[in-house]
Amino acid sequence: MQYDHILIRYGEMALKGKNIRSFIQALQENLQVKLKDFPNAKVKRTQGRMFVLLNGHEPEPIIEICKKVFGIHSLSLALKVENDVEQIKEAALEALKKADARTFKVAAKRVDKNFPHGSLEMNQIVGSHLLVNTEGYTVDVHEPDVEIKVEIREEATYITSENISGAGGLPVGTAGKSLLLLSGGIDSPVAGYLAMKRGVQLEAIHFHSPPYTSERARQKVLDLTKKLVGYGKSIKVHIVPFTKLQQEIFREMPDSYAMTIMRRMMFRIAEAVCEQENILSLTTGENLGQVASQTMESMHAINEVTNYPVIRPLIAMDKAEVVDISKEIDTYEISILPYEDCCTIFVPKSPKTRPRRDKINALEARHDFGPSIEEAIAGIETIHITAKSEDTEFEDLL
């Protein structure tokens, strides 16, 4: 008897009241799309459960994919049998033999009230069958090596042993769209990942300043996006040619305010992209107090130029926590590659840590940045990153 199903549990979603149907539908669709390289694998739903039918595929690579799909709380390989006591006993024995365990516990759950034996009775029936037909195993109801779960549902009975943790969160796409301001650094990819975890579908925008920033810096951002795509759907990346506007800011504005004004320009351009793409919010990797440009005053000054909600998932995190997540999602090694970013090459000597809105508005009124903003927007290049987009071999580039 081979494991032929993966049982999917979707914890938090059960709490979502009226939205539950659309959330489940989104999870099913996201999962099916992720499994497109496994043509026989089918995602099916029954009342309260979702399954991947393996139909002959090896389970391991499919489990690895399921572990990255938001909205899944946990998953298990399952044996499916009819609601028949003999079949259930045999399948449970098979599951126990496949597990690496010495002690076990049976946890039966009767959902189908037409089934003649209750949950407690089934624990005893199956438990004694396992003890009689094996050697060296004992029952431990408190801390067993393995818990053999027997779920008796209306359509069939599912037997599982190992419980594998899922990525949690909510299915991508159920919380609308946001435009991620994606630099090549450590923080913004983590911010994007956390937004996706709350069900947000992302597009990304990157400000690029050739020739001061290289082709490699740009490719780095595309490679970071590809890592994020692993957790959701394909992502459109909008690359903004930022050189001219940036030079103009540093030429026309006092050095100490240039950084804040540059950030305001980024928000203005990002908002224009949101309007074009029908996106309702921005997401950034900003974090209170990490660097001079991220004080409360600075955020107040930058935020003035947009009415769009700005999602800042990292706002209260320590750097170490952000680094841990970036390692977990495999963006860290790409982020630390030493390619220059547009913000790091035009670093003012003494940026204002407490910029004031009135002062900035007066400064910006002195020069018409309009034409350069329009030119930057007109020059945007949009690249579609999918799971199949090519990675860069960094060894070759270094």
Ligand SMILES: Nc1ncnc2c1ncn2[C@@H]1O[C@H](COP(=O)(O)OP(=O)(O)OP(=O)(O)O)[C@@H](O)[C@H]1O
């Ligand atoms: N070149 C860029 N293109 C797009 N967004 C950017 C760019 N530079 C900065 N940002 C956005 O502004 C945020 C703050 O940038 P800053 O350089 O101050 O912080 P950071 O903590 O170093 O962030 P990161 O690690 O993401 O670069 C970034 O997290 C990102 O969302």
